[in-house]
Amino acid sequence: MTAQMLIDGEWIASEGGGTFETIDPASGEVIELVPDATATDVDAAVAAAKAAFSSPEWAQMLPATRARLLWRIADLLEEHSEELARLETRDQGQPFGISSAISIPNAVEHFRYYAGWATKLHGVTVPLSIPGVDYRNRREPLGVCGLIMPWNFPLMIAAWKLAPALVTGNTVVMKPAEQTPLSTIRLAQLCMEAGVPRGVINVVTGGPAVGQAIVRHRDVAKISFTGSTEVGREIASEAGRRLARVSLELGGKAPSIITPEADIDAILEGNLMGGLLNCGQVCAAYTRFYVDHKRADEFAQKMGTIASGMKLGNGLEPTTQLGPLVSEDQLQRVDRYVSAGVAEGATLVTGGSRAGGELATGYFYQPTVFTNVTDSMTIAREEIFGPVLSVIPYEDPQELAGRANDTDYGLAAVIWSRDIGTANRLAHEINAGTVWINLPPFLDAAAPWGGMKASGVGREMGWEAILAYTDIKSIWTSLT
Ligand code: NAD
Numbered sequence: 154m155t156a157q158m159l160i161d162g163e164w165i166a167s168e169g170g171g172t173f174e175t176i177d178p179a180s181g182e183v184i185e186l187v188p189d190a191t192a193t194d195v196d197a198a199v200a201a202a203k204a205a206f207s208s209p210e211w212a213q214m215l216p217a218t219r220a221r222l223l224w225r226i227a228d229l230l231e232e233h234s235e236e237l238a239r240l241e242t243r244d245q246g247q248p249f250g251i252s253s254a255i256s257i258p259n260a261v262e263h264f265r266y267y268a269g270w271a272t273k274l275h276g277v278t279v280p281l282s283i284p285g286v287d288y289r290n291r292r293e294p295l296g297v298c299g300l301i302m303p304w305n306f307p308l309m310i311a312a313w314k315l316a317p318a319l320v321t322g323n324t325v326v327m328k329p330a331e332q333t334p335l336s337t338i339r340l341a342q343l344c345m346e347a348g349v350p351r352g353v354i355n356v357v358t359g360g361p362a363v364g365q366a367i368v369r370h371r372d373v374a375k376i377s378f379t380g381s382t383e384v385g386r387e388i389a390s391e392a393g394r395r396l397a398r399v400s401l402e403l404g405g406k407a408p409s410i411i412t413p414e415a416d417i418d419a420i421l422e423g424n425l426m427g428g429l430l431n432c433g434q435v436c437a438a439y440t441r442f443y444v445d446h447k448r449a450d451e452f453a454q455k456m457g458t459i460a461s462g463m464k465l466g467n468g469l470e471p472t473t474q475l476g477p478l479v480s481e482d483q484l485q486r487v488d489r490y491v492s493a494g495v496a497e498g499a500t501l502v503t504g505g506s507r508a509g510g511e512l513a514t515g516y517f518y519q520p521t522v523f524t525n526v527t528d529s530m531t532i533a534r535e536e537i538f539g540p541v542l543s544v545i546p547y548e549d550p551q552e553l554a555g556r557a558n559d560t561d562y563g564l565a566a567v568i569w570s571r572d573i574g575t576a577n578r579l580a581h582e583i584n585a586g587t588v589w590i591n592l593p594p595f596l597d598a599a600a601p602w603g604g605m606k607a608s609g610v611g612r613e614m615g616w617e618a619i620l621a622y623t624d625i626k627s628i629w630t631s632l633t
Protein backbone atom coordinates (compact mmCIF):
# COMPACT_ATOMS: atom_id res chain seq x y z
CA MET A 154 0.00 0.00 0.00
CA THR A 155 1.18 3.54 -0.71
CA ALA A 156 0.12 6.53 1.38
CA GLN A 157 -0.73 9.89 -0.19
CA MET A 158 0.08 13.52 0.55
CA LEU A 159 -2.49 16.28 0.85
CA ILE A 160 -2.04 19.31 -1.40
CA ASP A 161 -4.84 21.79 -2.10
CA GLY A 162 -7.50 19.35 -0.92
CA GLU A 163 -6.30 16.53 -3.19
CA TRP A 164 -4.69 13.28 -2.05
CA ILE A 165 -1.75 12.72 -4.36
CA ALA A 166 1.54 10.91 -4.96
CA SER A 167 4.84 12.75 -5.14
CA GLU A 168 5.25 14.70 -8.40
CA GLY A 169 8.40 12.67 -9.10
CA GLY A 170 6.71 9.38 -8.16
CA GLY A 171 9.35 8.69 -5.49
CA THR A 172 8.49 6.91 -2.25
CA PHE A 173 10.18 5.84 0.96
CA GLU A 174 9.39 3.11 3.47
CA THR A 175 7.95 3.60 6.90
CA ILE A 176 8.95 0.74 9.17
CA ASP A 177 7.36 -0.99 12.16
CA PRO A 178 10.16 -0.65 14.75
CA ALA A 179 8.91 -3.67 16.70
CA SER A 180 9.51 -6.03 13.78
CA GLY A 181 11.68 -4.16 11.28
CA GLU A 182 8.97 -4.78 8.63
CA VAL A 183 7.76 -2.21 6.12
CA ILE A 184 4.28 -0.91 7.00
CA GLU A 185 3.67 1.27 3.99
CA LEU A 186 5.34 3.25 1.21
CA VAL A 187 5.02 7.00 1.59
CA PRO A 188 5.47 9.72 -1.09
CA ASP A 189 8.87 11.39 -1.12
CA ALA A 190 7.93 14.99 -1.85
CA THR A 191 9.97 17.08 -4.28
CA ALA A 192 10.65 20.81 -4.23
CA THR A 193 7.84 21.16 -6.79
CA ASP A 194 5.43 19.45 -4.36
CA VAL A 195 6.49 21.86 -1.61
CA ASP A 196 5.94 24.80 -3.98
CA ALA A 197 2.45 23.49 -4.78
CA ALA A 198 1.63 23.00 -1.09
CA VAL A 199 2.80 26.50 -0.17
CA ALA A 200 0.89 28.01 -3.12
CA ALA A 201 -2.29 26.22 -2.02
CA ALA A 202 -1.83 27.41 1.57
CA LYS A 203 -1.17 30.97 0.37
CA ALA A 204 -4.32 31.04 -1.74
CA ALA A 205 -6.41 29.52 1.07
CA PHE A 206 -5.08 32.09 3.58
CA SER A 207 -6.87 34.95 1.85
CA SER A 208 -9.87 32.96 0.61
CA PRO A 209 -13.13 34.41 2.02
CA GLU A 210 -14.15 30.97 3.23
CA TRP A 211 -11.16 30.86 5.60
CA ALA A 212 -10.18 34.49 6.18
CA GLN A 213 -13.75 35.58 6.97
CA MET A 214 -14.81 32.50 8.88
CA LEU A 215 -16.71 33.66 11.96
CA PRO A 216 -15.00 32.97 15.28
CA ALA A 217 -17.87 30.80 16.48
CA THR A 218 -17.70 28.76 13.26
CA ARG A 219 -13.95 28.34 13.67
CA ALA A 220 -14.48 27.16 17.24
CA ARG A 221 -16.99 24.56 16.07
CA LEU A 222 -14.58 23.39 13.36
CA LEU A 223 -11.80 22.75 15.88
CA TRP A 224 -14.26 21.07 18.22
CA ARG A 225 -15.40 18.83 15.35
CA ILE A 226 -11.76 17.85 14.66
CA ALA A 227 -11.40 16.93 18.34
CA ASP A 228 -14.60 14.85 18.21
CA LEU A 229 -13.42 12.98 15.13
CA LEU A 230 -10.03 12.28 16.69
CA GLU A 231 -11.79 10.96 19.75
CA GLU A 232 -14.16 8.80 17.70
CA HIS A 233 -11.12 7.29 15.96
CA SER A 234 -8.93 7.20 19.04
CA GLU A 235 -8.42 3.44 19.12
CA GLU A 236 -7.51 3.32 15.42
CA LEU A 237 -5.16 6.30 15.80
CA ALA A 238 -3.51 4.83 18.89
CA ARG A 239 -2.86 1.55 17.06
CA LEU A 240 -1.45 3.41 14.07
CA GLU A 241 0.85 5.49 16.29
CA THR A 242 2.05 2.40 18.13
CA ARG A 243 2.72 0.56 14.88
CA ASP A 244 4.63 3.40 13.21
CA GLN A 245 6.40 4.87 16.27
CA GLY A 246 6.70 1.87 18.59
CA GLN A 247 5.28 3.43 21.77
CA PRO A 248 3.22 1.01 23.88
CA PHE A 249 -0.51 1.14 23.17
CA GLY A 250 -0.97 2.18 26.82
CA ILE A 251 0.92 5.39 26.01
CA SER A 252 -0.59 6.09 22.62
CA SER A 253 -4.13 5.48 23.90
CA ALA A 254 -3.77 7.19 27.29
CA ILE A 255 -1.39 10.06 26.47
CA SER A 256 -0.77 10.74 22.76
CA ILE A 257 -4.29 10.69 21.35
CA PRO A 258 -6.15 12.24 24.35
CA ASN A 259 -3.55 15.02 24.56
CA ALA A 260 -4.04 15.78 20.84
CA VAL A 261 -7.83 15.85 21.33
CA GLU A 262 -7.48 18.22 24.29
CA HIS A 263 -5.35 20.62 22.27
CA PHE A 264 -8.09 21.02 19.67
CA ARG A 265 -10.72 21.52 22.41
CA TYR A 266 -8.55 23.99 24.34
CA TYR A 267 -7.82 26.11 21.25
CA ALA A 268 -11.46 25.88 20.07
CA GLY A 269 -12.21 27.88 23.21
CA TRP A 270 -9.82 30.67 22.23
CA ALA A 271 -11.52 31.26 18.83
CA THR A 272 -14.06 33.65 20.35
CA LYS A 273 -11.62 35.34 22.74
CA LEU A 274 -8.80 36.65 20.55
CA HIS A 275 -9.35 40.30 21.35
CA GLY A 276 -6.97 43.22 21.28
CA VAL A 277 -7.17 46.23 23.57
CA THR A 278 -7.85 49.93 23.42
CA VAL A 279 -5.27 52.12 25.10
CA PRO A 280 -5.65 55.76 26.26
CA LEU A 281 -2.87 57.58 24.38
CA SER A 282 -1.47 60.91 25.58
CA ILE A 283 -2.22 62.44 22.19
CA PRO A 284 -5.38 64.52 21.82
CA GLY A 285 -8.03 63.58 19.24
CA VAL A 286 -6.79 60.05 18.57
CA ASP A 287 -8.44 56.71 19.20
CA TYR A 288 -6.17 53.70 19.47
CA ARG A 289 -6.84 49.99 19.37
CA ASN A 290 -4.85 46.90 18.49
CA ARG A 291 -5.75 43.50 17.11
CA ARG A 292 -4.09 40.12 16.64
CA GLU A 293 -3.71 38.97 13.05
CA PRO A 294 -2.61 35.62 11.61
CA LEU A 295 0.84 35.40 10.05
CA GLY A 296 0.07 33.57 6.79
CA VAL A 297 1.46 30.22 5.67
CA CYS A 298 3.07 28.33 8.57
CA GLY A 299 5.49 25.46 8.01
CA LEU A 300 5.02 22.86 10.75
CA ILE A 301 7.93 20.41 10.98
CA MET A 302 7.56 17.51 13.42
CA PRO A 303 9.85 14.93 15.08
CA TRP A 304 9.24 11.20 15.39
CA ASN A 305 8.80 10.70 19.13
CA PHE A 306 5.16 11.80 19.60
CA PRO A 307 4.08 12.39 16.01
CA LEU A 308 0.34 13.05 16.35
CA MET A 309 0.49 14.83 19.69
CA ILE A 310 3.18 17.27 18.58
CA ALA A 311 1.37 17.85 15.27
CA ALA A 312 -1.70 18.85 17.32
CA TRP A 313 0.37 21.22 19.50
CA LYS A 314 1.16 23.15 16.32
CA LEU A 315 -1.91 22.68 14.16
CA ALA A 316 -4.60 23.65 16.71
CA PRO A 317 -3.22 27.12 17.57
CA ALA A 318 -2.20 27.75 13.93
CA LEU A 319 -5.76 27.11 12.74
CA VAL A 320 -7.62 28.93 15.49
CA THR A 321 -5.67 32.10 14.74
CA GLY A 322 -6.53 31.88 11.01
CA ASN A 323 -3.24 30.71 9.52
CA THR A 324 -2.87 28.05 6.85
CA VAL A 325 -0.26 25.30 7.08
CA VAL A 326 2.14 23.02 5.30
CA MET A 327 2.89 20.12 7.63
CA LYS A 328 5.85 17.78 7.41
CA PRO A 329 5.87 14.76 9.71
CA ALA A 330 9.17 13.04 10.42
CA GLU A 331 10.15 10.51 7.78
CA GLN A 332 10.19 7.72 10.41
CA THR A 333 6.57 8.32 11.50
CA PRO A 334 4.37 9.95 8.83
CA LEU A 335 1.20 7.85 9.13
CA SER A 336 -0.68 9.45 12.04
CA THR A 337 -0.21 12.97 10.60
CA ILE A 338 -1.66 11.82 7.29
CA ARG A 339 -4.63 10.33 9.16
CA LEU A 340 -5.03 13.54 11.18
CA ALA A 341 -5.22 15.53 7.94
CA GLN A 342 -7.86 13.14 6.56
CA LEU A 343 -9.98 13.67 9.67
CA CYS A 344 -9.50 17.45 9.46
CA MET A 345 -10.84 17.38 5.89
CA GLU A 346 -13.76 15.26 7.05
CA ALA A 347 -14.42 17.85 9.76
CA GLY A 348 -14.82 20.49 7.04
CA VAL A 349 -11.48 22.34 6.95
CA PRO A 350 -11.53 24.23 3.61
CA ARG A 351 -9.23 23.00 0.85
CA GLY A 352 -5.69 24.35 0.93
CA VAL A 353 -5.84 25.32 4.61
CA ILE A 354 -4.02 22.13 5.64
CA ASN A 355 -1.41 20.58 3.35
CA VAL A 356 0.81 17.63 4.20
CA VAL A 357 4.08 16.86 2.42
CA THR A 358 6.10 13.79 3.38
CA GLY A 359 9.81 13.13 3.14
CA GLY A 360 13.10 13.73 4.88
CA PRO A 361 15.33 16.72 5.70
CA ALA A 362 15.31 18.04 2.11
CA VAL A 363 11.54 18.51 2.27
CA GLY A 364 11.90 20.34 5.58
CA GLN A 365 14.61 22.55 4.09
CA ALA A 366 12.43 23.42 1.09
CA ILE A 367 9.67 24.58 3.49
CA VAL A 368 12.08 26.57 5.63
CA ARG A 369 13.62 28.34 2.63
CA HIS A 370 10.35 29.12 0.88
CA ARG A 371 9.79 32.87 0.66
CA ASP A 372 6.01 32.50 1.05
CA VAL A 373 6.29 30.66 4.37
CA ALA A 374 5.79 33.31 7.04
CA LYS A 375 6.57 31.17 10.05
CA ILE A 376 8.33 27.94 10.86
CA SER A 377 7.32 25.94 13.91
CA PHE A 378 9.89 23.21 14.38
CA THR A 379 10.25 20.47 16.95
CA GLY A 380 13.37 18.35 16.72
CA SER A 381 17.06 18.28 17.46
CA THR A 382 19.03 21.30 18.59
CA GLU A 383 21.45 20.82 15.69
CA VAL A 384 18.70 21.13 13.06
CA GLY A 385 17.04 23.88 15.10
CA ARG A 386 20.18 26.02 14.81
CA GLU A 387 20.20 25.50 11.04
CA ILE A 388 16.52 26.45 10.75
CA ALA A 389 16.99 29.52 12.95
CA SER A 390 19.78 30.79 10.72
CA GLU A 391 17.78 30.14 7.52
CA ALA A 392 14.72 31.83 8.98
CA GLY A 393 16.88 34.67 10.26
CA ARG A 394 18.22 35.37 6.79
CA ARG A 395 14.77 36.10 5.44
CA LEU A 396 13.31 37.27 8.77
CA ALA A 397 10.62 34.61 8.92
CA ARG A 398 9.03 34.02 12.32
CA VAL A 399 10.31 30.94 14.08
CA SER A 400 9.40 28.77 17.08
CA LEU A 401 11.85 26.05 18.07
CA GLU A 402 11.19 23.20 20.49
CA LEU A 403 14.52 21.43 20.76
CA GLY A 404 16.41 18.90 22.81
CA GLY A 405 16.78 18.53 26.55
CA LYS A 406 18.82 16.93 29.30
CA ALA A 407 16.50 17.23 32.27
CA PRO A 408 18.04 16.93 35.73
CA SER A 409 16.13 15.07 38.43
CA ILE A 410 17.23 16.65 41.70
CA ILE A 411 16.64 14.47 44.72
CA THR A 412 17.23 16.46 47.89
CA PRO A 413 18.88 14.68 50.86
CA GLU A 414 15.67 14.26 52.86
CA ALA A 415 13.56 12.95 49.92
CA ASP A 416 11.80 9.62 50.39
CA ILE A 417 13.68 7.54 47.82
CA ASP A 418 11.23 4.64 47.80
CA ALA A 419 8.26 6.90 47.26
CA ILE A 420 9.82 8.66 44.27
CA LEU A 421 11.20 5.67 42.36
CA GLU A 422 8.09 5.22 40.26
CA GLY A 423 7.88 8.88 39.19
CA ASN A 424 11.55 8.92 38.31
CA LEU A 425 11.33 5.74 36.26
CA MET A 426 8.29 7.04 34.44
CA GLY A 427 10.13 10.30 33.74
CA GLY A 428 13.20 8.44 32.53
CA LEU A 429 11.69 5.57 30.58
CA LEU A 430 8.44 6.93 29.14
CA ASN A 431 8.40 6.07 25.42
CA CYS A 432 11.73 4.31 26.00
CA GLY A 433 13.37 7.60 26.96
CA GLN A 434 12.53 9.13 23.58
CA VAL A 435 11.10 12.20 25.27
CA CYS A 436 12.64 15.67 25.05
CA ALA A 437 11.87 16.21 28.74
CA ALA A 438 13.08 12.75 29.81
CA TYR A 439 14.62 12.67 33.28
CA THR A 440 18.20 11.68 32.54
CA ARG A 441 20.56 13.12 35.17
CA PHE A 442 19.60 11.88 38.63
CA TYR A 443 21.39 13.92 41.31
CA VAL A 444 21.31 11.81 44.50
CA ASP A 445 23.01 12.32 47.89
CA HIS A 446 26.24 10.30 47.74
CA LYS A 447 25.20 8.34 50.85
CA ARG A 448 22.17 6.94 49.02
CA ALA A 449 23.17 7.10 45.33
CA ASP A 450 24.03 3.41 45.01
CA GLU A 451 20.87 2.36 46.83
CA PHE A 452 18.80 4.55 44.48
CA ALA A 453 20.60 3.22 41.39
CA GLN A 454 20.18 -0.40 42.51
CA LYS A 455 16.48 0.07 43.21
CA MET A 456 15.90 1.77 39.85
CA GLY A 457 17.93 -0.95 38.15
CA THR A 458 15.90 -3.73 39.77
CA ILE A 459 12.58 -2.26 38.65
CA ALA A 460 13.87 -1.28 35.19
CA SER A 461 15.32 -4.71 34.46
CA GLY A 462 11.97 -6.30 35.38
CA MET A 463 10.03 -4.21 32.86
CA LYS A 464 8.46 -6.10 29.98
CA LEU A 465 9.95 -5.17 26.61
CA GLY A 466 7.88 -6.02 23.56
CA ASN A 467 5.68 -5.03 20.69
CA GLY A 468 3.64 -2.02 21.81
CA LEU A 469 0.44 -3.69 20.65
CA GLU A 470 0.85 -6.51 23.22
CA PRO A 471 -1.19 -5.57 26.30
CA THR A 472 1.57 -6.59 28.74
CA THR A 473 4.30 -4.47 27.10
CA GLN A 474 5.78 -1.76 29.32
CA LEU A 475 8.66 -0.69 27.08
CA GLY A 476 8.49 -0.64 23.28
CA PRO A 477 11.30 -0.49 20.75
CA LEU A 478 13.37 2.54 19.79
CA VAL A 479 12.11 4.19 16.64
CA SER A 480 14.81 2.95 14.24
CA GLU A 481 18.02 1.00 13.87
CA ASP A 482 19.87 4.35 13.62
CA GLN A 483 18.46 5.46 16.95
CA LEU A 484 19.37 2.12 18.54
CA GLN A 485 22.95 2.40 17.31
CA ARG A 486 23.15 5.96 18.63
CA VAL A 487 21.94 4.85 22.08
CA ASP A 488 24.41 1.96 22.06
CA ARG A 489 27.30 4.33 21.24
CA TYR A 490 26.39 6.47 24.25
CA VAL A 491 26.26 3.42 26.50
CA SER A 492 29.72 2.37 25.29
CA ALA A 493 30.97 5.90 26.00
CA GLY A 494 29.56 5.67 29.54
CA VAL A 495 31.43 2.43 30.19
CA ALA A 496 34.64 3.72 28.56
CA GLU A 497 34.56 6.93 30.63
CA GLY A 498 34.27 5.00 33.90
CA ALA A 499 30.58 5.01 34.86
CA THR A 500 29.36 1.88 36.69
CA LEU A 501 26.78 -0.11 34.74
CA VAL A 502 24.03 -1.30 37.10
CA THR A 503 21.76 -2.97 34.55
CA GLY A 504 21.13 -3.20 30.80
CA GLY A 505 23.73 -1.90 28.39
CA SER A 506 22.85 -3.87 25.26
CA ARG A 507 20.33 -4.61 22.57
CA ALA A 508 17.59 -7.07 23.52
CA GLY A 509 18.01 -10.47 21.90
CA GLY A 510 15.89 -13.58 21.39
CA GLU A 511 12.53 -13.00 19.76
CA LEU A 512 13.05 -9.22 20.01
CA ALA A 513 16.24 -9.26 17.94
CA THR A 514 14.57 -8.25 14.66
CA GLY A 515 13.07 -5.11 16.23
CA TYR A 516 14.91 -2.12 17.65
CA PHE A 517 14.70 -3.07 21.34
CA TYR A 518 17.24 -1.87 23.88
CA GLN A 519 17.51 -3.05 27.48
CA PRO A 520 16.68 -0.31 30.00
CA THR A 521 20.06 0.82 31.25
CA VAL A 522 21.07 2.36 34.58
CA PHE A 523 24.51 3.81 35.33
CA THR A 524 25.82 5.03 38.66
CA ASN A 525 28.98 6.93 39.67
CA VAL A 526 28.39 9.21 36.71
CA THR A 527 30.18 12.57 36.84
CA ASP A 528 29.04 15.89 35.36
CA SER A 529 31.71 15.84 32.66
CA MET A 530 30.89 12.41 31.21
CA THR A 531 29.34 12.30 27.74
CA ILE A 532 26.25 10.49 29.06
CA ALA A 533 25.69 13.34 31.54
CA ARG A 534 26.12 16.07 28.93
CA GLU A 535 24.56 14.95 25.64
CA GLU A 536 20.96 14.12 24.83
CA ILE A 537 20.73 10.34 24.35
CA PHE A 538 17.00 9.95 23.60
CA GLY A 539 16.92 6.35 24.81
CA PRO A 540 16.39 4.28 27.97
CA VAL A 541 19.63 5.30 29.68
CA LEU A 542 19.51 6.68 33.23
CA SER A 543 22.57 8.22 34.90
CA VAL A 544 22.83 8.50 38.68
CA ILE A 545 25.18 11.33 39.69
CA PRO A 546 26.16 11.40 43.38
CA TYR A 547 26.53 14.76 45.18
CA GLU A 548 28.01 15.69 48.54
CA ASP A 549 27.05 19.36 48.93
CA PRO A 550 23.35 20.19 48.35
CA GLN A 551 24.31 23.87 47.94
CA GLU A 552 25.92 22.97 44.61
CA LEU A 553 22.81 21.35 43.18
CA ALA A 554 21.37 24.28 41.22
CA GLY A 555 24.75 25.17 39.72
CA ARG A 556 25.44 21.61 38.65
CA ALA A 557 21.95 21.09 37.24
CA ASN A 558 22.34 24.32 35.25
CA ASP A 559 25.76 23.35 33.91
CA THR A 560 24.35 22.24 30.56
CA ASP A 561 23.59 23.80 27.19
CA TYR A 562 19.98 22.69 27.56
CA GLY A 563 17.14 24.22 29.55
CA LEU A 564 13.92 22.44 28.67
CA ALA A 565 12.76 20.84 31.89
CA ALA A 566 13.81 19.79 35.39
CA VAL A 567 12.25 17.97 38.31
CA ILE A 568 12.84 18.40 42.03
CA TRP A 569 11.98 15.73 44.57
CA SER A 570 11.84 17.03 48.11
CA ARG A 571 9.72 16.96 51.25
CA ASP A 572 10.95 20.45 52.14
CA ILE A 573 8.66 22.92 50.40
CA GLY A 574 11.08 25.83 50.87
CA THR A 575 14.05 23.97 49.40
CA ALA A 576 11.98 22.68 46.48
CA ASN A 577 10.68 26.14 45.59
CA ARG A 578 14.07 27.82 46.01
CA LEU A 579 15.55 25.29 43.58
CA ALA A 580 12.62 25.79 41.19
CA HIS A 581 13.54 29.49 41.03
CA GLU A 582 17.24 28.79 40.55
CA ILE A 583 16.98 26.18 37.80
CA ASN A 584 17.21 27.48 34.23
CA ALA A 585 14.48 25.50 32.52
CA GLY A 586 11.23 26.28 30.74
CA THR A 587 9.38 23.85 33.00
CA VAL A 588 10.13 22.70 36.55
CA TRP A 589 8.07 19.97 38.15
CA ILE A 590 8.09 19.47 41.92
CA ASN A 591 7.44 15.89 43.04
CA LEU A 592 5.83 14.94 39.73
CA PRO A 593 6.46 12.85 36.65
CA PRO A 594 6.61 14.90 33.41
CA PHE A 595 3.04 16.17 32.99
CA LEU A 596 1.85 18.41 30.14
CA ASP A 597 -1.38 20.33 29.65
CA ALA A 598 -2.66 22.37 26.71
CA ALA A 599 -3.10 25.35 29.07
CA ALA A 600 0.49 25.39 30.40
CA PRO A 601 3.16 27.00 28.15
CA TRP A 602 5.79 24.50 27.01
CA GLY A 603 9.26 25.15 25.62
CA GLY A 604 12.86 25.61 26.45
CA MET A 605 15.47 28.07 27.65
CA LYS A 606 19.02 28.19 26.26
CA ALA A 607 19.72 25.59 23.54
CA SER A 608 16.37 23.90 24.18
CA GLY A 609 14.54 26.36 22.01
CA VAL A 610 12.94 29.68 21.22
CA GLY A 611 9.34 30.53 22.09
CA ARG A 612 6.59 28.47 23.69
CA GLU A 613 3.82 26.18 22.59
CA MET A 614 0.52 25.68 24.44
CA GLY A 615 -1.52 28.15 26.44
CA TRP A 616 -1.96 31.79 25.39
CA GLU A 617 1.74 31.82 24.44
CA ALA A 618 0.95 29.76 21.34
CA ILE A 619 -1.69 32.30 20.29
CA LEU A 620 1.04 34.96 20.45
CA ALA A 621 3.38 32.68 18.48
CA TYR A 622 0.94 32.37 15.57
CA THR A 623 -0.16 36.02 15.39
CA ASP A 624 1.23 39.49 14.95
CA ILE A 625 -0.14 42.53 16.68
CA LYS A 626 -1.39 45.46 14.64
CA SER A 627 -1.94 48.97 16.05
CA ILE A 628 -4.77 50.98 14.49
CA TRP A 629 -4.83 54.75 15.11
CA THR A 630 -7.88 56.81 14.17
CA SER A 631 -8.22 60.56 14.06
CA LEU A 632 -11.29 61.69 15.97
CA THR A 633 -11.28 65.13 14.34
P1 NAD B 1 15.50 15.96 13.77
O1 NAD B 1 15.93 17.33 14.09
O2 NAD B 1 16.44 15.02 13.14
O3 NAD B 1 14.24 15.98 12.78
C1 NAD B 1 13.04 16.67 13.11
C2 NAD B 1 12.29 17.00 11.84
O4 NAD B 1 13.05 17.94 11.08
C3 NAD B 1 12.03 15.82 10.90
O5 NAD B 1 10.76 16.01 10.32
C4 NAD B 1 13.14 15.96 9.87
O6 NAD B 1 12.83 15.40 8.62
C5 NAD B 1 13.24 17.47 9.76
N1 NAD B 1 14.56 17.97 9.34
C6 NAD B 1 15.78 17.37 9.48
N2 NAD B 1 16.75 18.20 9.01
C7 NAD B 1 16.13 19.32 8.57
C8 NAD B 1 16.60 20.55 8.01
N3 NAD B 1 17.89 20.76 7.81
N4 NAD B 1 15.70 21.50 7.72
C9 NAD B 1 14.37 21.32 7.94
N5 NAD B 1 13.87 20.18 8.46
C10 NAD B 1 14.73 19.19 8.78
O7 NAD B 1 14.90 15.42 15.14
P2 NAD B 1 14.32 13.98 15.47
O8 NAD B 1 15.49 13.06 15.55
O9 NAD B 1 13.17 13.64 14.57
O10 NAD B 1 13.67 14.23 16.91
C11 NAD B 1 14.38 14.08 18.08
C12 NAD B 1 14.71 15.44 18.65
O11 NAD B 1 13.53 16.21 18.84
C13 NAD B 1 15.35 15.36 20.00
O12 NAD B 1 16.47 16.21 20.07
C14 NAD B 1 14.26 15.85 20.95
O13 NAD B 1 14.73 16.38 22.14
C15 NAD B 1 13.56 16.83 20.11
N6 NAD B 1 12.18 17.04 20.62
C16 NAD B 1 11.90 18.20 21.29
C17 NAD B 1 10.62 18.42 21.81
C18 NAD B 1 10.28 19.68 22.56
O14 NAD B 1 9.09 19.91 22.81
N7 NAD B 1 11.24 20.50 22.94
C19 NAD B 1 9.64 17.44 21.63
C20 NAD B 1 9.98 16.28 20.95
C21 NAD B 1 11.25 16.10 20.44
